Amino acid sequence: MSEKSVPSIELSQVVRTYGAGGPEEVRALRGVDLTIPPGEFVSVAGPSGCGKTTLLNLLGLLDSPTSGEVRWDSESVGQKSDRARARLRLEGVGFIFQRFYLLPTLTARENVELPMRALRVPRGERTRRASQLLEEVGLQGRERAFPHQLSGGEEQRVAVARALANRPGLLLADEPTGELDSGNTQAILSLLERVRQDRNASLVVVTHNPDVARRARRHLTMRDGAVVEDVREA
Amino acid sequence: MMGWGRGRSLRHSRLQLVLAVAAIATAVALPVVLVSVGGGVSAHELANLQNAGYQIVVSAAGLHGITHSHNYTDQILSIPGVTAASPVLSVTIDAFTHSGGTPVLAEGVIPDQFYPTLGPTESGLFPSPLPLGDPTDDVHFAHGTYSGSATYDVLVSTPYAAAHSVSVGQQLVLSPVANRSLGTTYNVTGTFGVPPTVLGPTGAFAVLVPLSDLQAMTGYAGGSAVAPDAVDTIEVAATGSIATNPSALNDLRNEVQALFPYYGVSSLTQEAQQLQSASGVLTGFYLALSSVGLSVGLLFLALVLLRRVEADRRSIGIRRALGISGRSIAGEIVWNGATLALMGAAAGVIGGYLIVEALAAWTSSAVQEAAQLAVFDPVILGELVAGVVGLSLLAGAVATRTALRMPISEALR
Structure with a gap:
């Protein structure tokens, strides 16, 4: 599987408005400026509804800004076609969603294989890698289980394994340890940290968990659609 | 991203699928019966004409x-x-x-x-x-x-x-x-x-x-x-x-x-041509008549596909979020529709055949005689099945459009 270089990501005066012009207009982001160099571990905190998930969606090209620019390595990517952005997501972004979002008709291993299959990774390699990832998140022996047969914590770990499947340069996680006990939380964080270091990947984590935030080297605090605090540890 | 988990996905809403297949099968069975019996009777009459001992008829x-x-x-x-x-x-x-x-x-x-x-x-x-x-x-x-x-x-x-x-x-x-x-x-x-x-x-x-x-x-x-x-x-x-x-x-x-x-003087060659022409018109008429049923069946299929897209809204959103291309997702939806249409069309052909066989075996007089003459032309049946599958692609396209127009972030909610 080819590995693309990890991009430097830049948000410039990014505004995201939902229902623009309508009676229920919501300004989820209000002119955010942000640069995330390769290999950085960033935690994002803030109250509910402050725009954290919107920020992750824009960083991961799931959404396009209403105004402003999203750049990867200085190239504007926020307004690229759906197809081009899908390709960039597939090759370069790993998502760990708050609600896991596993496909209910696929087994744990098939869920992990899904991004590799889309990238046309040969069957043998993707099976081997999926099994390896499931083992790393502590789910050996659970490869054939369907999501409804897994506990919340197990589903979350499958979601983590899936996010790592294509060896992304940018990992975006929304409360990635919310369903895990402290032991599994530490194991997953160690795995993410190792991936970040091995690949020099960027890791952006929305979390309220101090244990998770403590591992990050940069801490963003958001309020009302804006980054109100941006602290880098030495 | 085709193939994977598709069978399990199809099994999810079994009743809807059975009804969709049944609707298409019913719609296909009707033209199969009409065309095969009508074509058989025409072919029989044509054979009679071609086997006649005379070739020209004078009439007034x-x-x-x-x-x-x-x-x-x-x-x-x-x-x-x-x-x-x-x-x-x-x-x-x-x-x-x-x-x-x-x-x-x-x-x-x-x-x-x-x-x-x-x-x-x-x-x-x-x-x-x-x-x-x-x-x-x-x-x-x-x-x-x-x-x-x-x-x-x-x-x-x-x-x-x-x-x-x-x-x-x-x-x-x-x-x-x-x-x-x-x-x-x-x-x-x-x-x-x-x-x-x-x-x-x-x-x-x-x-x-x-x-x-x-x-x-x-x-x-x-x-x-x-x-x-x-x-x-x-x-x-x-x-x-x-x-x-x-x-x-x-x-x-x-x-x-x-x-x-x-006086009118016609050759049986002309009459045969006229009969063939009339038979073609009748076949077209039968198919046009049956198109009403086919339209209903395909409308039902489109509704089932749309219903499935709605039900799979989040799954589709997840796939798109992971970077799976819209083309691949569209291919899966269209494939599902075509599979259902093919199953329905095949069931319709078999059902139509069985109906004709039943008419030939258990009815009486003219209906039985006509049913016994039925001809199942593989070309016409193939065209019928291909037409149904082709139209199902349209139904799939409608569902695909709906699936891919929804913003990913909205689909994931």
Whole structure:
């Protein structure tokens, strides 16, 4: 599987408005400026509804800004076609969603294989890698289980394994340890940290968990659609 | 991203899928029955035409509209390439046996001209030569005076003979009206079989007599109120080289037409073409009629696909979020639709076949006979199935459009 270089990501005066012009207009982001160099571990905190998930969606090209620019390595990517952005997501972004979002008709291993299959990774390699990832998140022996047969914590770990499947340069996680006990939380964080270091990947984590935030080297605090605090540890 | 987990996904909403397949199967079964039975009947009639012993028919507007038929027959026979010309008069008369009378369809023919115009199937049903006395019908006709002696011979069909207990050697009284005392006594000199017919025995005649006898009996020999020497048609047989050559047959038709500009002269080639054309129109009509059912079936399929897209909204959103291309997702939706349509169409073809088989086995009379003639043309059935699957792609496209228009972040909510 080819590995693309990890991009430097830049948000410039990014505004995201939902229902623009309508009676229920919501300004989820209000002119955010942000640069995330390769290999950085960033935690994002803030109250509910402050725009954290919107920020992750824009960083991961799931959404396009209403105004402003999203750049990867200085190239504007926020307004690229759906197809081009899908390709960039597939090759370069790993998502760990708050609600896991596993496909209910696929087994744990098939869920992990899904991004590799889309990238046309040969069957043998993707099976081997999926099994390896499931083992790393502590789910050996659970490869054939369907999501409804897994506990919340197990589903979350499958979601983590899936996010790592294509060896992304940018990992975006929304409360990635919310369903895990402290032991599994530490194991997953160690795995993410190792991936970040091995690949020099960027890791952006929305979390309220101090244990998770403590591992990050940069801490963003958001309020009302804006980054109100941006602290880098030495 | 096709193939994977698709079977499990399809099993998810089994009832919807079964209903969609059933709707399409019902919609497909109808044209299968109509087209196969209609096509079979047409093909049978076409085969009858192509197997007829004559190739050209002279006809006229109105009942018994050809006059001077003996004279015209002689003129036709003088054209090179003509092997037989058989004038035929068909009239309903009354036949009386010792047990009573009954109306029958009688045909008057010139015996040695009639037999050569029979096709291979029909000729086996008649005795040869026809035992009707004067083979040329010249004696009684007597140059249009009808003053010669008649033989008073008659052949009866085997169904009539069986129904009325008539056998060779017995006598039969034939009368133009339902009054035995006005009839003439005929000798039954033979019987003939009735060829299998389509849609009932309406075309079968029961008695065969010399042409001049029937003309004289029914008043079509001539008189102040009717045209002389009248018949309905003159059937013309050509030599083998002409009969099998459409161009030469058309030339011969033109020669016959030149003799009778005021009569209709058609070759069976033309009639076959007209029948084929009519059959094509009918097939189109059947398919158009069935398109209503097909539209309903496909509308149902589109609704099922849309319902599934709605139900799978989040799964589709997840796939898109992971970077799986819209084309791949669209391919899966369209594939699902095409699979359902193919299953429905196949079930419809099988269902239509079974319906026709059931009609052929368990119904009676004309419906059964028509069903037994059904032809399942693989080309037409293939086109039908391909059409259904093609239209299902449209249904899939509608569902795909809905699936891919929704913003990913909204689909994930």
